[in-house]
Amino acid sequence: xxxxxxxxxxxxxxxxxxxxxxxxxxxxxxxxxxxxxxxxxxxxxxxxxxxxxxxxxxxxxxxxxxxxxxxxxxxxxxxxxxxxxxxxxxxxxxxxxxxxxxxxxxxxxxxxxxxxxxxxxxxxxxxxxxxxxxxxxxxxxxxxxxxxxxxxxxxxxxxxxxxxxxxxxxxxxxxxxxxxxxxxxxxxxxxxxxxxxxxxxxxxxxxxxxxxxxxxxxxxxxxxxxxxxxxxxxxxxxxxxxxxxxxxxxxxxxxxxxxxxxxxxxxxxxxxxx
Numbered sequence: 001x002x003x004x005x006x007x008x009x010x011x012x013x014x015x016x017x018x019x020x021x022x023x024x025x026x027x028x029x030x031x032x033x034x035x036x037x038x039x040x041x042x043x044x045x046x047x048x049x050x051x052x053x054x055x056x057x058x059x060x061x062x063x064x065x066x067x068x069x070x071x072x073x074x075x076x077x078x079x080x081x082x083x084x085x086x087x088x089x090x091x092x093x094x095x096x097x098x099x100x101x102x103x104x105x106x107x108x109x110x111x112x113x114x115x116x117x118x119x120x121x122x123x124x125x126x127x128x129x130x131x132x133x134x135x136x137x138x139x140x141x142x143x144x145x146x147x148x149x150x151x152x153x154x155x156x157x158x159x160x161x162x163x164x165x166x167x168x169x170x171x172x173x174x175x176x177x178x179x180x181x182x183x184x185x186x187x188x189x190x191x192x193x194x195x196x197x198x199x200x201x202x203x204x205x206x207x208x209x210x211x212x213x214x215x216x217x218x219x220x221x222x223x224x225x226x227x228x229x230x231x232x233x234x235x236x237x238x239x240x241x242x243x244x245x246x247x248x249x250x251x252x253x254x255x256x257x258x259x260x261x262x263x264x265x266x267x268x269x270x271x272x273x274x
């Protein structure tokens with residue numbers, strides 16, 4: 001579930017500060033594109049808008065929010081007095097929901113895509129520089145933390161050869177979720193701590209953008225984990241168990257596909273450099 005610190009504080013601590021949005025807005029001239037994957041009640045996108053307005057930026061901001069179920073934000077609007085950040089920006093949010101596009105300030109464009117984000121990505125605008133990946137935990141919504149769900153997102157990112165890659169930030173720090181990001185093609189690192197959480201996660205298309213990449217110490221944790229990999233078509237538990245995996249300790253019941261994915265992760269570039 002989401003952190004107990006509340007949506008606005010989490011938005012700023014995990015997504016705005018960790019992505020260094022303020023610094024990015026001051027450096028460069030091209031529009032900064034943010035994919036807000038999992039709009040929820042709008043805290044992350046609204047925090048990004050507030051960040052843009054807090055100091056004169058050099059770059060415009062284009063936020064694309066993806067959401068397949070708007071019932072949460074409509075319910076929050078019905079109880080808007082409970083959410084100060086939403087109450088102060090209610091008109092902006094209602095315009096977005098009604099029109100699917102709004103410009104809440106100079107140099108800011110906020111767009112809403114409703115539906116399965118993997119399908120909506122096909123017609124989305126320019127590649128994102130930042131991705132806010134904000135869903136409930138893998139225990140509650142396992143489908144969005146699989147390799148097959150993250151691969152389409154990785155495919156639309158800015159490539160490492162450009163002067164700016166793409167960073168993905170999320171409050172989730174589970175071993176399985178991090179494994180899914182690695183197998184989807186991201187470099188993955190330890191994220192910053194929050195008021196109530198020791199770690200979050202940051203991923204990138206460029207290894208040099210990570211201050212603390214996952215290392216061999218994390219690989220050992222992966223091998224010891226009882227849930228090292230995401231459940232899904234790319235890591236199916238339905239295949240026959242392999243008796244040769246008894247050397248993996250708690251992971252002994254993993255399928256051949258799991259074993260192969262563990263080996264793939266161990267051979268990734270970021271661990272070769274660790």
